[in-house]
Amino acid sequence: MDDAARARDAAREALADVEPEQLRxxxxxxxxxxAVTPGVLALVTARALDPDIDPSEVVERAAGVQLIYEGLRLTRSVAHAEPWVTAATEESDIEADMDVLTADVLVSRGFSLLACTDAAAAAVEVVRSFGRDQTLRDETDPAAATALDRNLEIDALELAVVAGTTAVGGDPPEELLAYARELAADYDGEFPPSGRALPDATADRIADISDRAVSATDR
Incomplete structure (x- = not known):
């Protein structure tokens, strides 16, 4: 099974007991x-740092990252569309309410998967940062608003790196977080389909950054 399938299946499993059936x-x-880029990056990071790690030890973290990102992405979409202002029918209102509920469940389930891990604090900061950005974007010009929106993709990949690194018992060096931000910048605010989730050299780059950080510490 490839990383995209692992991340997607774990995310779906985390939602399997949600009721009612229509919401699930x-x-x-x-x-x-x-697009499961955040979840895949968590898995790739852990394996790059420890090639012998069992994917089952990381997959729930990957799902947590993915669910938080997808929930916030949907929240961003709803906030920008302002469906309660533009809705023409009662059915449109119901669809908007369902989107909000869906977003809330995605984020809360993501938190539940990361709550007892060393990535919990980073997950909280992602949500706080998202709230600040979305508040500020309403008070700024279009170019600045676009930049604020893109922070979600940056924060999601940073969280993925934290989740993957802490799964093998460490904290990501600043250079690794910078690499996550570099990856996010390449996507221009939208992650690619799962078949093209990350560049082929991602694992090697992460391993190289980690090796250099360890070497610098040992001096």
Missing amino acids: ETLETRIVDA
Whole structure:
């Protein structure tokens, strides 16, 4: 099984007990159609740092990162569309309410998967940062608003690196976080389909950064 499938399946499994059925089906549809770059990066990071790690030890963290990102991404979309202002029918209002509920469940389930890990504090900061950015964007010009929106993708990949690194018992060096930001910048605010989640050289780059950080510490 490849990393995209692992991350997607783990995210769906985390939602398997959600009721009612209509909500669960809506959640699963979001995950099936989602780009899973954040979840994949968590898995790739852990394996790059420890090639012998069992994927099952990391996959829940990857799912947590993925669910938080997807929930916040949906929240961003709803906030920008302002559906309660533009909705023409009662059905449109209901769809908007369902989107908000879906986003809330995705984020809360993501938190539950990371709550007892060393990535918990980073996950909290992602949500806080998202809230600040979305508040500020309403008070700024379009170019600045776009930059604020893109912070979510940056924060999601930083969280993925934290989740993957702490899974093998360490904290990411600043250069590794900078690499996560570099990856996010390449995507221009939208992650690619799962088949092209990350560059082929990502694992080698992460391993090289980690090796150099360890060497610098040992001097």
